[in-house]
Amino acid sequence: MSVLRKKPPVSGNRIHKMGSALREDGVVATPDDWETYLLHQTEIVGELVKQLGDFADSNSAVLLGGQTMEENIVPGSGTYMVSGRPKTKISLKEKLRHRQETPLERIQDVAGARLDCDVTLTQQRRIADELCDLFTKCGATRVDIKDLRDGSHSGYRAIHLHLRFPAGFAEVQVRTALQSHWANVYESAADIFGRHIRYLHEENQVPLSLAARKVVKVKLLHDLSAHISQVEEKRDECSSVHSRDDLDYDMKHRQEIISELESNIQFILNLLDEEFRKVRASRRK
Incomplete structure (x- = not known):
């Protein structure tokens, strides 16, 4: 069974307590739970990256210009890149302190992945819609598409997929070449x-x-x-x-x-x- 369909190995109550401690003084009192939690988030990222990679490989000719994965995505290249990472402890502490009302178990992007590709805005939206269907098939109980290309958002522009799986929350970003750079x-x-x-x-x-x-x-x-x-x-x-x-x-x-x-x-x-x-x-x- 995919990790996305499994319940997390650490209970929501314990994750909540770890988040509260991290927000207050940056110290997690239960290091074993913390390591288990981070390992689980890493596994979620790995599965997201795998699904994005398979999607890109099978749709490159139709959606992504027919080229292959490259490290540098520039306009006109027709290339794409898949990446992912769990948030670091420092980043999580920073986010928890900026969002005082949001507990750790509801932070959307602890597990995050990206598909950066040389596409137009219309193609970008089409890819996001296709990924919505893909992750629903992968077990997502909810998928919300957040189009952040018009507002400022400190300048960040992308389409975000906010995903909810039995395993927890996750986020996937779809970015054009210039948005990524x-x-x-x-x-x-x-x-x-x-x-x-x-x-x-x-x-x-x-x-x-x-x-x-x-x-x-x-x-x-x-x-x-x-x-x-x-x-x-x-x-x-x-x-x-x-x-x-x-x-x-x-x-x-x-x-x-x-x-x-x-x-x-x-x-x-x-x-x-x-x-x-x-x-x-x-x-x-």
Whole structure:
């Protein structure tokens, strides 16, 4: 039987108590339960990644451009990548403290997986719908699709599948090439300026320090996120128009402009990523 269909090895009451302790002082009084809990979350992630990988392999020609899994997903590559991870203890403590009313057993993304792929917005939604059916067949008792591509959400844009299995909660993200690249660079920024910048969209979050608020790079990343949204909408519009002889020239011109905009965004993100890498490296010395 798949791990997704099995009840968790640690009771909800014990998970609740571990979460309360983690939120208060960061110490878990029952390390054996904690290790069992994390191992179970890791097993859930493994099954999610397997299902996503099988889905991508069998649908690559139809949904994902016919290419194969690659580490770097860029616009025009037709590639995709599957990844997953359970949240770390530090990340969980941070999230529990930001969400005082949410107990550990109801944190949606302790077990999380991603499908990053070079697709349009329309294709992205179609993939999310297909995955909804897939995970229902895998035993999900509830699947909620959260489209986070229009709101700010601290700049993060993706489609989230919030899943509930007998094994517990899980989350799967479907991201386009630019959405994925932006999120990875923003995570690098959070390592430097503070993890709390990821929660800017939430109410009652701790405000940025004056120094961090003045950081031009953070504002630039937020501006880039909005720009990515606009460019992807234009790409989606172009892909939905059936080509005709009298439109071919105009359409090709629009596509060239969009490709240039995507390349410019990629270039800026690469520059920021390299800068953040150098800062992190200097701090480790």
